[in-house]
Amino acid sequence: MERRFENLLPDVIQAEKERAPVIYVPVGSLEWHGWHMATGNDAIKVHEICLEAAETTGGLVLPALFFGTGGGHYDYPTSIMVSEAALRPLLQEVLQRLADLGYRVIVCITGHYPGEQVDLVKSAAASVSAPAGTTVLALAEHEAYTLERRADHAGKWETSILAALRPDLVDMQQFTKHADDPLRGVYFTEPREATETLGRETVDGIVATLAKWVADALEKAHTVRGGGSRNG
Numbered sequence: 001m002e003r004r005f006e007n008l009l010p011d012v013i014q015a016e017k018e019r020a021p022v023i024y025v026p027v028g029s030l031e032w033h034g035w036h037m038a039t040g041n042d043a044i045k046v047h048e049i050c051l052e053a054a055e056t057t058g059g060l061v062l063p064a065l066f067f068g069t070g071g072g073h074y075d076y077p078t079s080i081m082v083s084e085a086a087l088r089p090l091l092q093e094v095l096q097r098l099a100d101l102g103y104r105v106i107v108c109i110t111g112h113y114p115g116e117q118v119d120l121v122k123s124a125a126a127s128v129s130a131p132a133g134t135t136v137l138a139l140a141e142h143e144a145y146t147l148e149r150r151a152d153h154a155g156k157w158e159t160s161i162l163a164a165l166r167p168d169l170v171d172m173q174q175f176t177k178h179a180d181d182p183l184r185g186v187y188f189t190e191p192r193e194a195t196e197t198l199g200r201e202t203v204d205g206i207v208a209t210l211a212k213w214v215a216d217a218l219e220k221a222h223t224v225r226g227g228g229s230r231n232g
C-alpha cells in the first residue's frame with residue numbers, strides 16, 4: 001500500500017493508525033555529497049529505508065525533512081544547511097504532535113549523521129511527552145546496521161546505499177569527468193568501491209533491525225494498554 005503520509009486520504013491514515021500506530025520521521029540534509037551523488041542523498045536514502053521498514057512493520061512515513069545541521073560542509077556551493085536553533089523546535093513540535101495524535105511508536109531516523117544532528121534528533125525525541133508505553137526511537141541510520149559501522153560521507157557506504165535504492169541518483173562517470181579532484185567533499189571511505197549489492201545488503205540489515213525494534217515497541221504498547229495504564 002501507499003505509505004507516504006502526504007499522499008493519503010484521512011480515512012486511510014486513520015485506519016492504518018488503528019491497525020499499526022507506527023510512524024516514521026526521516027530526517028536528512030541538502031549537502032554536497034561529492035561530484036557523483038545527488039545533493040539530497042541523506043534524506044532520500046533514509047526516506048526509502050523508512051518505506052521499506054514500514055512494509056514490514058505497518059505504519060506510515062512522513063515526508064523527509066531535507067534541512068539538516070552540522071557536519072562542516074556549509075561552504076560547499078550546493079549545501080544548504082540550517083542552524084541547530086532553527087531545526088530543534090521544528091523537530092520537537094512534529095514529534096510531540098505525532099505523540100498527541102496517538103502514535104505509539106515514533107521512529108525518527110537521520111540519514112545525515114554528524115554529531116550535532118544525531119544529538120539533536122535524540123534530545124528532541126527525549127523531550128516528547130507521551131502516554132506510558134509510547135516509544136520514540138531516535139537514531140542515525142547506520143546504528144541499525146549492527147554487524148559493523150557502515151557510515152561515511154559520500155564514500156563506499158553512502159554511495160552503495162543510494163545506488164541500491166535510487167540508481168538514477170548516482171553517477172560514477174563523474175570520477176572520470178572530475179579526474180583532477182575526484183573525491184572532493186568525500187570522507188572516510190572510497191566511493192569507487194561502492195556496489196548496489198553492498199547497498200542492498202546494508203539496507204536489508206538496517207530494515208531488519210528497525211522492524212525488530214518497532215515490533216518490540218509495539219508489543220510494549222499493547223502490554224501497557226492491556227494493563228490499563230494510560231498515565232505517562
Ligand SMILES: [Zn+2]
Nearest residue numbers: 042153154158
Ligand atoms: Zn550523507
